[in-house]
Amino acid sequence: xxxxxxxxxxxxxxxxxxxxxxxxxxxxxxxxxxxxxxxxxxxxxxxxxxxxxxxxxxxxxxxxxxxxxxxxxxxxxxxxxxxxxxxxxxxxxxxxxxxxxxxxxxxxxxxxxxxxxxxxxxxxxxxxxxxxxxxxxxxxxxxxxxxxxxxxxxxxxxxxxxxxxxxxxxxxxxxxxxxxxxxxxxxxxxxxxxxxxxxxxxxxxxxxxxxxxxxxxxxxxxxxxxxxxxxxxxxxxxxxxxxxxxxxxxxxxxxxxxxxxxxxxxxxxxxxxxxxxxxxxxxxxxxxxxxxxxxxxxxxxxxxxxxxxxxxxxxxxxxxxxxxxxxxxxxxxxxxxxxxxxxxxxxxxxxxxxxxxxxxxxxxxxxxxxxxxxxxxxxxxxxxxxxxxxxxxxxxxxxxxxxxxxxxxxxxxxxxxxxxxxxxxxxxxxx
Amino acid sequence: xxxxxxxxxxxxxxxxxxxxxxxxxxxxxxxxxxxxxxxxxxxxxxxxxxxxxxxxxxxxxxxxxxxxxxxxxxxxxxxxxxxxxxxxxxxxxxxxxxxxxxxxxxxxxxxxxxxxxxxxxxxxxxxxxxxxxxxxxxxxxxxxxxxxxxxxxxxxxxxxxxxxxxxxxxxxxxxxxxxxxxxxxxxxxxxxxxxxxxxxxx
Numbered sequence: 208x209x210x211x212x213x214x215x216x217x218x219x220x221x222x223x224x225x226x227x228x229x230x231x232x233x234x235x236x237x238x239x240x241x242x243x244x245x246x247x248x249x250x251x252x253x254x255x256x257x258x259x260x261x262x263x264x265x266x267x268x269x270x271x272x273x274x275x276x277x278x279x280x281x282x283x284x285x286x287x288x289x290x291x292x293x294x295x296x297x298x299x300x301x302x303x304x305x306x307x308x309x310x311x312x313x314x315x316x317x318x319x320x321x322x323x324x325x326x327x328x329x330x331x332x333x334x335x336x337x338x339x340x341x342x343x344x345x346x347x348x349x350x351x352x353x354x355x356x357x358x359x360x361x362x363x364x365x366x367x368x369x370x371x372x373x374x375x376x377x378x379x380x381x382x383x384x385x386x387x388x389x390x391x392x393x394x395x396x397x398x399x400x401x402x403x404x405x406x407x408x409x410x411x412x413x414x415x416x417x418x419x420x421x422x423x424x425x426x427x428x429x430x431x432x433x434x435x436x437x438x439x440x441x442x443x444x445x446x447x448x449x450x451x452x453x454x455x456x457x458x459x460x461x462x463x464x465x466x467x468x469x470x471x472x473x474x475x476x477x478x479x480x481x482x483x484x485x486x487x488x489x490x491x492x493x494x495x496x497x498x499x500x501x502x503x504x505x506x507x508x509x510x511x512x513x514x515x516x517x518x519x520x521x522x523x524x525x526x527x528x529x530x531x532x533x534x535x536x537x538x539x540x541x542x543x544x545x546x547x548x549x550x551x552x553x554x555x556x557x558x559x560x561x562x563x564x565x566x567x568x569x570x571x572x573x574x575x576x577x578x579x580x581x582x583x584x585x586x587x588x589x590x591x592x593x594x595x596x597x598x599x600x601x602x603x604x605x606x607x608x609x610x611x612x613x614x615x616x617x618x619x620x621x622x623x624x625x626x627x628x629x630x631x632x633x634x635x636x637x638x
Numbered sequence: 639x640x641x642x643x644x645x646x647x648x649x650x651x652x653x654x655x656x657x658x659x660x661x662x663x664x665x666x667x668x669x670x671x672x673x674x675x676x677x678x679x680x681x682x683x684x685x686x687x688x689x690x691x692x693x694x695x696x697x698x699x700x701x702x703x704x705x706x707x708x709x710x711x712x713x714x715x716x717x718x719x720x721x722x723x724x725x726x727x728x729x730x731x732x733x734x735x736x737x738x739x740x741x742x743x744x745x746x747x748x749x750x751x752x753x754x755x756x757x758x759x760x761x762x763x764x765x766x767x768x769x770x771x772x773x774x775x776x777x778x779x780x781x782x783x784x785x786x787x788x789x790x791x792x793x794x795x796x797x798x799x800x801x802x803x804x805x806x807x808x809x810x811x812x813x814x815x816x817x818x819x820x821x822x823x824x825x826x827x828x829x830x831x832x833x834x835x836x837x838x839x840x
Binding site for chain 1: 672687693797
């Protein structure tokens with residue numbers, strides 16, 4: 208009897224809460240509302256899907272310049288040969304099945320007064336709300352001698368997955384037996400904070416089996432990095448870190464890791480203290496919001512300020528900026544963060560169409576890194592809005608990184624969780 | 639047999655709907671904080687859209703009994719269940735919020751995805767299930783008071799059984815005795831047989 212009461216209580220309480228969020232489709236209030244989504248990455252796809260899920264009367268158009276999506280998360284496993292770029296590439300038909308109009312074109316302008324999006328293809332799309340999720344752009348003037356052409360041809364950044372990922376992979380395969388790989392890591396904030404260190408790990412994973420005398424040096428513009436203790440634990444266990452024979456070396460900014468210039472012809476990097484020469488060089492440049500964010504006047508400095516309750520731009524009403532391009536500290540620029548922000552924005556847009564105030568937002572970030580064989584690590588956080596300061600804060604006592612010195616069995620499980628996480632994120636954004 | 643199972647699902651759905659309607663008729667205080675739906679949406683990156691996971695290490699939680707959900711999350715929150723990440727996430731929610739999420743997932747339709755399983759093991763598992771498990775995990779382990787086993791992802795089920803057997807997860811009442819008896823009967827193949835049986839459900 209006690210049990211039954213308890214369950215009835217849970218269900219009744221839950222039902223009340225669940226119904227509180229369900230409204231009538233905006234269609235009953237007038238003509239169909241139009242949302243234009245700019246960018247077919249995690250933020251844009253998730254927003255498009257969840258808009259239709261929340262209110263199928265909304266007409267959603269998603270505009271993306273590429274014919275398919277290639278995820279940057281998990282692309283370090285392409286560098287180790289554990290997976291192909293193809294395994295990270297997904298078409299947009301899943302979104303079309305939700306009734307979303309997915310168009311291949313490039314958005315070149317957004318007029319916030321006329322509420323209209325213009326494309327390179329010469330088309331114009333009117334909107335009632337616009338979602339902008341363009342990802343990152345690169346600050347090419349940060350390292351002398353490094354520009355887009357050099358990146359495409361010789362010294363890849365591979366910080367958006369695609370041809371440069373495969374170029375970097377082929378350079379690593381082709382380098383001599385005792386080759387030297389240099390990874391240049393940027394200052395905060397940048398996309399995927401643990402990424403450069405997972406990259407070093409995955410390259411080491413390949414070299415351990417195929418070029419055991421190779422060395423990997425990370426030249427860092429920072430003195431500390433994401434999941435640092437866990438990476439060092441993994442590197443120590445797997446790659447001899449801390450010994451004379453360590454396959455991976457990390458040079459902090461204070462230790463002379465900040466890089467000022469590149470000579471592509473000799474593959475030499477000029478640091479503040481000394482020069483570094485490598486057989487393969489991977490420069491991850493400092494970053495800013497993607498091009499359309501600048502063209503549409505959505506930035507303040509490098510990134511786009513937003514109202515953290517809704518992710519509506521602080522600069523132009525009716526435009527919502529998601530993911531890496533938004534200024535959403537303390538959330539990291541990660542796939543899961545973009546996915547989580549997109550649902551908050553979608554709910555806020557739907558509430559706005561219905562003339563309702565939006566609920567308090569709630570966010571989660573979860574991010575896995577695969578350090579090597581049977582060694583996975585993670586970071587997680589549950590976030591809430593601090594309305595007074597318009598900041599997103601981690602809920603005290605929650606979140607954090609994997610425990611130090613966890614059992615081998617937990618580390619192994621985290622590798623399999625990383626791969627399942629990947630499938631679920633992709634599925635949730637576009638299937 | 640298949641029809642009976644479907645009827646049960648429909649019946650459960652109707653019950654939920656009735657309760658929901660009753661709840662609507664009651665005066666409801668304006669809830670502060672995020673909605674249950676919004677909180678539940680944040681789980682999808684690991685547990686699939688609306689709780690139907692497509693990643694074999696992460697369990698499906700759609701259609702989960704709300705009481706089982708709340709018990710599991712409270713156990714994670716108190717570090718009483720072997721976890722890599724759920725304990726860290728569970729600490730971000732209050733009891734009330736857990737209940738709201740429990741309701742959300744309980745009212746979602748569970749989508750199952752085909753898995754590769756060993757037919758001979760699954761057949762052996764079916765017999766073991768009938769003898770040792772069916773009494774609590776009714777109808778072959780369909781979603782209910784004792785969690786979702788039928789169609790659940792096999793790697794996740796393996797992890798769960800490893801945790802029970804190594805003492806890292808507290809046994810529910812009577813379960814240890816039953817599992818011990820199954821292992822006594824079938825030896826080392828008992829757990830793989832059961833997992834393959836559950837994985838064989840569509």
